Amino acid sequence: MRIIEPVTPGDYEKYYDLRWAILRAPWNQPRGSERDSLDADSTHLLMLDDRGRAVAVGRLHFNSIREARIRYMAVAIGHQRRGCGSRLLLALEQKAASLGAACIVLDARETALGFYRKRGYEIDGPGHTLYNCISHVRMRKTL
Ligand SMILES: CC(C)(COP(=O)(O)OP(=O)(O)OC[C@H]1O[C@@H](n2cnc3c(N)ncnc32)[C@H](O)[C@@H]1OP(=O)(O)O)[C@@H](O)C(=O)NCCC(=O)NCCS
Numbered sequence: 001m002r003i004i005e006p007v008t009p010g011d012y013e014k015y016y017d018l019r020w021a022i023l024r025a026p027w028n029q030p031r032g033s034e035r036d037s038l039d040a041d042s043t044h045l046l047m048l049d050d051r052g053r054a055v056a057v058g059r060l061h062f063n064s065i066r067e068a069r070i071r072y073m074a075v076a077i078g079h080q081r082r083g084c085g086s087r088l089l090l091a092l093e094q095k096a097a098s099l100g101a102a103c104i105v106l107d108a109r110e111t112a113l114g115f116y117r118k119r120g121y122e123i124d125g126p127g128h129t130l131y132n133c134i135s136h137v138r139m140r141k142t143l
Contacts, residue, residue: 022074068101107136
């Protein structure tokens with residue numbers, strides 16, 4: 001497994017495909033719904049297996065000079081619970097620190113709360129609700 005920043009159109013296709021497949025397709029959301037206007041100003045990380053297939057993705061952007069935000073963490077079905085998400089999250093945190101972040105915030109799906117708690121994130125209040133049904137919790141970690 002290796003983690004890269006997508007560069008080529010092919011890299012980006014794999015990246016957004018996985019984001020859509022894990023975070024949007026189960027709720028019958030169309031292609032394109034996995035993107036937003038901040039993608040152009042964000043750092044994206046893509047984990048690939050030995051055959052170049054996408055295994056995990058995640059995005060980092062900055063709310064302010066010192067506060068980074070992670071969004072769109074997704075691990076491919078079949079690779080979940082094998083440490084890939086943790087590796088990608090660590091790489092995003094290292095990237096955030098190298099760019100000057102003092103803390104990271106994120107909105108965790110309630111089903112992923114335990115994952116982020118184990119990685120040192122603490123509950124910081126309510127987050128947004130997606131499609132009127134997916135509740136999120138705002139979490140924060142000081143780097
Ligand atoms: C949540 C997610 C990113 C975690 O990545 P992962 O590769 O499955 O997780 P890892 O194997 O690195 O870590 C799993 C650890 O977190 C713990 N954990 C607790 N709740 C968990 C959950 N809902 N999902 C995965 N792990 C969870 C596990 O017990 C495990 O602990 P351990 O390292 O001590 O054994 C991934 O499962 C995923 O993409 N889920 C579906 C989409 C999603 O919910 N994304 C997050 C949106 S906020």
